[in-house]
Amino acid sequence: MPELPEVETVRRGLEAALVGARFSRVEQRRPDLRFPFPERFAARLENRTVTSLGRRAKYLVADLSSGEVLVMHLGMSGRFLVRKEGRSSMPGEFHREHGGESAHDHVVFHVSNGATVTYNDARRFGFMDLVPRSELETCRHFAGMGIEPLGHELSGTAIARLFRDRRTPLKAALLDQRLIAGLGNIYVCEALFRAGLRPQAPACSLASASGRPTRKALRLAAAIRDVLEEAVAAGGSTLRDHAQVDGTLGYFQHAFRVYDREGGPCVTPGCTGQVARIVQAGRSTFYCPRCQR
Numbered sequence: 001m002p003e004l005p006e007v008e009t010v011r012r013g014l015e016a017a018l019v020g021a022r023f024s025r026v027e028q029r030r031p032d033l034r035f036p037f038p039e040r041f042a043a044r045l046e047n048r049t050v051t052s053l054g055r056r057a058k059y060l061v062a063d064l065s066s067g068e069v070l071v072m073h074l075g076m077s078g079r080f081l082v083r084k085e086g087r088s089s090m091p092g093e094f095h096r097e098h099g100g101e102s103a104h105d106h107v108v109f110h111v112s113n114g115a116t117v118t119y120n121d122a123r124r125f126g127f128m129d130l131v132p133r134s135e136l137e138t139c140r141h142f143a144g145m146g147i148e149p150l151g152h153e154l155s156g157t158a159i160a161r162l163f164r165d166r167r168t169p170l171k172a173a174l175l176d177q178r179l180i181a182g183l184g185n186i187y188v189c190e191a192l193f194r195a196g197l198r199p200q201a202p203a204c205s206l207a208s209a210s211g212r213p214t215r216k217a218l219r220l221a222a223a224i225r226d227v228l229e230e231a232v233a234a235g236g237s238t239l240r241d242h243a244q245v246d247g248t249l250g251y252f253q254h255a256f257r258v259y260d261r262e263g264g265p266c267v268t269p270g271c272t273g274q275v276a277r278i279v280q281a282g283r284s285t286f287y288c289p290r291c292q293r
């Protein structure tokens with residue numbers, strides 16, 4: 001499942017091919033992916049210019065000159081292949097296996113700048129939708145969605161406000177998409193480790209009685225941002241080095257400090273702890289019982 005940093009890397013990789021350009025032709029090769037395509041999908045895209053390409057949680061959001069927004073989700077196995085001037089790239093392949101047969105090329109965007117952008121999705125859990133720009137925030141994809149973890153909204157103050165009345169474990173609160181959107185299990189484990197916070201602690205322990213952020217909340221906000229930005233940067237380096245886009249696992253996976261390291265030594269200098277694994281709400285949590293308190 002692509003995590004948020006991967007989607008952000010895909011966004012950056014697609015930006016050069018799409019923004020400012022027009023869809024000259026769109027091939028839609030099946031009626032549905034996870035959901036049916038919207039009516040007249042190709043016709044509503046053709047001859048429209050992409051004015052910007054953004055991201056909200058794990059969705060790509062392309063603004064069109066028609067006033068509609070093309071919303072795209074990669075699901076479990078979705079990927080884009082960009083071909084331009086005889087070169088090809090596949091942005092964002094940094095912790096999934098490679099291997100996209102052309103039988104799974106479901107949408108081909110022919111772009112006025114000469115690029116071809118192909119959407120390949122073997123398992124078809126991804127989807128595409130068209131939504132009027134004015135209804136984007138209230139549409140079924142984004143209504144009730146929490147704040148963006150890689151934007152300016154996430155701060156110690158925001159965490160204190162969101163968590164102050166919640167007695168659920170910190171780990172569960174961080175995975176709650178209604179509070180913070182798009183933060184996956186790996187990055188939650190890594191951020192809690194960097195902030196030195198125990199995953200089982202009640203979420204409300206990050207706010208003072210008056211609702212102000214504690215030092216822990218400030219540390220957590222910084223740790224979330226750092227871990228996501230490093231992962232995006234690692235994806236970017238994969239993007240530049242096509243030799244890595246061959247099925248080998250990406251760089252960032254080797255940089256995990258606790259995730260998937262059960263029994264391994266804690267990497268905190270001077271800490272003699274071992275990474276432990278527990279299960280919270282059906283998901284594995286990895287943490288150091290010594291330095292996460």
Ligand SMILES: [Zn+2]
Nearest residue numbers: 266271288291
């Ligand atoms: Zn430790």
